[in-house]
């Protein structure tokens with residue numbers, strides 16, 4: 001039976017005129033909607049108090065485990081408005097499954113798939129006015145997260161946990177037209193170690209990425225490309241995106257799962273590859289192989305895939321060892337096709353042959 005969320009609407013909603021002003025240029029992660037979801041957990045009561053209430057600051061004991069030992073996980077997905085006014089989520093059950101996998105790695109309680117999807121849907125319904133209109137590639141970004149609230153010092157799994165969902169309107173990622181990024185290949189930092197938390201979506205991974213990201217910016221690059229594998233010489237992933245390479249013999253190459261995040265966009269691109277005449281291949285790709293492929297033209301395109309930007313063309317790489325551009329340094333044809341195809345499915349312009357869209361309103 002689907003869990004019912006108790007909805008207590010805010011008595012101080014954002015005035016419609018202010019909200020409309022925000023929606024003309026929401027950017028990303030700058031404005032929050034009027035409501036939030038919370039659900040509490042203890043070992044005795046299990047999950048309880050499923051609520052949608054006014055967005056408000058939270059009170060935590062200074063000894064709350066999350067503040068000391070980072071027992072926390074998160075997710076990110078979007079709601080899209082279609083031309084007929086309806087509102088849809090993109091593959092939310094994959095986020096639910098990944099959230100459950102992250103909770104197992106961080107020894108947090110598991111939330112079942114149905115409750116996860118319903119919690120996100122309940123927030124979208126409460127904040128429907130914040131879902132941007134159709135056209136212009138805007139969406140409502142949803143951020144489910146779970147954190148340890150029990151107050152104690154000592155490293156063990158917490159016995160009090162809160163699950164929550166908040167939301168932010170998100171503007172078009174490339175308002176001035178799709179441009180490419182150059183990635184800084186970090187030989188100094190790793191994102192994940194074998195047996196570490198790389199495949200979990202936990203806040204600590206992102207805290208550890210701030211210094212490498214600073215290094216990338218210092219070198220004139222927009223993002224980091226991390227290396228992994230036993231020798232730290234294999235392509236891993238970017239800071240918040242999985243990476244893909246198109247080869248001259250029509251392969252769509254991406255690093256195998258293991259230490260990387262199992263991206264929803266990654267899975268979707270792999271599924272669509274054959275439709276675009278490419279053979280999807282998941283395997284380890286060494287930095288040397290990439291470097292040689294860029295030099296001899298075997299690697300014709302590169303792109304990154306993730307919920308925020310969908311597909312971001314990669315037009316160059318820089319490292320302590322070399323600098324290389326991809327192809328002619330412009331976003332590639334397949335890259336553009338994948339981007340259009342995914343956006344067309346998400347906004348209801350292309351047939352959803354895989355049943356990926358989940359209607360909320």
Ligand SMILES: Cc1ncc(COP(=O)(O)O)c(C=O)c1O
Nearest residue numbers: 240241242261263264265306307
């Ligand atoms: C480290 C990392 N890799 C990849 C991704 C892409 O995953 P998805 O396509 O599910 O957004 C993300 C974004 O969540 C991420 O943070």
